[in-house]
Amino acid sequence: MTGHATEAPTPGPVTVTGATTAAADAAADNVKVRIRGLTKEFDVKGRSVTALQELDLDIPRGQFFMIVGPSGCGKTTLLRIMAHLDSPTRGEVEVRHSAEGRPENSMIFQGDSIFPWMTVWENASYGLRMRGVDKAEVRDTVGHYLDKTGLTDFKDCYPHQLSGGMRQRVSISRAFANDPDILLMDEPFSALDEQNKTLLQDELLRIWDETRKTVVFITHSVDEAVTLGDRIMVMTAHPGTAKAFVDVPFERPRDVLDLRHRPEYGEIVYEIWQQLRDEVSRSQQRDRAATTSSRRRFGR
Amino acid sequence: MATTTTAPPAPTAQTRARRRGGWLSAPGRGRDRLLAVATPLILLAIWEALARSGAIDVRFFPPPSSILEQMARLMSNGELWPHLFASLRRLFIGFWVGLVPALVIGVVMGLSRPVRAALGPLISGTYPIPKSALLPLILLIFGLGETSKVVMVAIGVFYPVVLNTVAGVAQIAPMYYDVSKNFGASRWQVFKTVAVPGAMPSIMTGIELGAGLGLILIAIAEMVGAKSGLGYMIWNAWQLYSVETMYVGLLVIAIIGYVMSLLLAEVSRLLMPWRADR
Numbered sequence: 001m002t003g004h005a006t007e008a009p010t011p012g013p014v015t016v017t018g019a020t021t022a023a024a025d026a027a028a029d030n031v032k033v034r035i036r037g038l039t040k041e042f043d044v045k046g047r048s049v050t051a052l053q054e055l056d057l058d059i060p061r062g063q064f065f066m067i068v069g070p071s072g073c074g075k076t077t078l079l080r081i082m083a084h085l086d087s088p089t090r091g092e093v094e095v096r097h098s099a100e101g102r103p104e105n106s107m108i109f110q111g112d113s114i115f116p117w118m119t120v121w122e123n124a125s126y127g128l129r130m131r132g133v134d135k136a137e138v139r140d141t142v143g144h145y146l147d148k149t150g151l152t153d154f155k156d157c158y159p160h161q162l163s164g165g166m167r168q169r170v171s172i173s174r175a176f177a178n179d180p181d182i183l184l185m186d187e188p189f190s191a192l193d194e195q196n197k198t199l200l201q202d203e204l205l206r207i208w209d210e211t212r213k214t215v216v217f218i219t220h221s222v223d224e225a226v227t228l229g230d231r232i233m234v235m236t237a238h239p240g241t242a243k244a245f246v247d248v249p250f251e252r253p254r255d256v257l258d259l260r261h262r263p264e265y266g267e268i269v270y271e272i273w274q275q276l277r278d279e280v281s282r283s284q285q286r287d288r289a290a291t292t293s294s295r296r297r298f299g300r
Numbered sequence: 301m302a303t304t305t306t307a308p309p310a311p312t313a314q315t316r317a318r319r320r321g322g323w324l325s326a327p328g329r330g331r332d333r334l335l336a337v338a339t340p341l342i343l344l345a346i347w348e349a350l351a352r353s354g355a356i357d358v359r360f361f362p363p364p365s366s367i368l369e370q371m372a373r374l375m376s377n378g379e380l381w382p383h384l385f386a387s388l389r390r391l392f393i394g395f396w397v398g399l400v401p402a403l404v405i406g407v408v409m410g411l412s413r414p415v416r417a418a419l420g421p422l423i424s425g426t427y428p429i430p431k432s433a434l435l436p437l438i439l440l441i442f443g444l445g446e447t448s449k450v451v452m453v454a455i456g457v458f459y460p461v462v463l464n465t466v467a468g469v470a471q472i473a474p475m476y477y478d479v480s481k482n483f484g485a486s487r488w489q490v491f492k493t494v495a496v497p498g499a500m501p502s503i504m505t506g507i508e509l510g511a512g513l514g515l516i517l518i519a520i521a522e523m524v525g526a527k528s529g530l531g532y533m534i535w536n537a538w539q540l541y542s543v544e545t546m547y548v549g550l551l552v553i554a555i556i557g558y559v560m561s562l563l564l565a566e567v568s569r570l571l572m573p574w575r576a577d578r
Contacts, residue, residue: 085478107482113475117497117574126493127483158574178483 032214033059038091051077053239064215066225069235070283075218083107106180108188114170121155127178145173165196182214202256209253222272234275237283244275370544386528394453402461410469432520444525456517457510468502504568
């Protein structure tokens, strides 16, 4: 195993840093995503509700960055703002674009987001086709990712003929094939069963390992965060902001099952839970108060 | 592992065995089809028997055999064909004249809130007017020629298609628009790759309804303001008291409707391969 941690997540004991030290990374010029004072307010029945408050964040180039938080902490809002699908109320989000005509970001959405009316191939090549990329290049790129995700034999199938895990593989292929600067992932595996989830996490890591693009990955699963991430941001519940940053010291490439055997793994999971505990109970109290809560609770 | 791989075929084998069973004892496609054909045939046989035995008045209900005889006569002496082709031609032209603007307006309304706000009340406000009640006005405006007939069909096609298209575009999950935006689709590409295919099932339902309504309206329009067409043939037969010819007209219209629905089902299958085995 060749450990080549470019961002050098310090190996050894678990390091938990306070939210304020986020600015430390700003000094480095390899910052890919820079967020300052990000605030998002929504109008709910004439009342202003703050979803995100004064969030500062730096994500270095090539980092697999995880965001963990209780439900309703604004993590999806944060990702949508980064994807330009939503706009901030205040503050700024800057993505340092490498400007080679490639798209800034591609998102892997939560749940079923591939088009039911397109075949696997048409779905996976969507971004490239919309950009008018040369046919031969589309064939090579999409073919590569369908190969990687084991979908080559299913390329002419329609989504309803596929299992949930395979549909999410199409979504992964679509995002990777689009060759963006950063990849945004919004709980892509939350709808899958435990076995499929583990398989897909493993596949995702293998595919990511080829290019090591910057990833921002949202999850409500602490296990998922520790398994996949280089660095984890724990968010506060409502309004959402950074509570703590946890560095994950595991080398790459990783083996998902092997990882979970290690004593440090449990340590980090425990550490994050420590950070999260208060937030989860706060979020649950709020949910209960809202009575009409159909939301998924944190954890399972 | 072995159990999981061998388990799935078992239920399919069972279902197949059940399907292969006798047509009365087991539910299945074959039995459904048989029933669908048998029921009308049995009813026709009863009708024939009742008419021949004099139990029903043959002036109103001529035996099916005499209706078929009349139909054969009208086909061989060539009387039926001009009427049939006149109606089909009006249906065909009117269909497209109604369909194209309905699709364009429907999709644009579905995608654009201001357009929906501007046109929505107008369309849903005029929709409940019985289209047949418009006939005098249409005849007044477009005269007794072909145009008025085509316009009637077009009106019949337009409403169901436009309303179903708007509803179809509106029910597309917002996530698909997010996806297309995230992957850099232009407005035209969103139209082509999300709005139209996403609304297609609903659009096809609208087209089926519209085609049916068009058929109703062409028959009515031809009864009043035409010298050709199946509607005219039926109306003329009433005046000449040729009851069999009236029934032939009704039968031919029913056949047109049936063929039309088969055709549209086939078009649906071609346009929406992603729903092929549903």
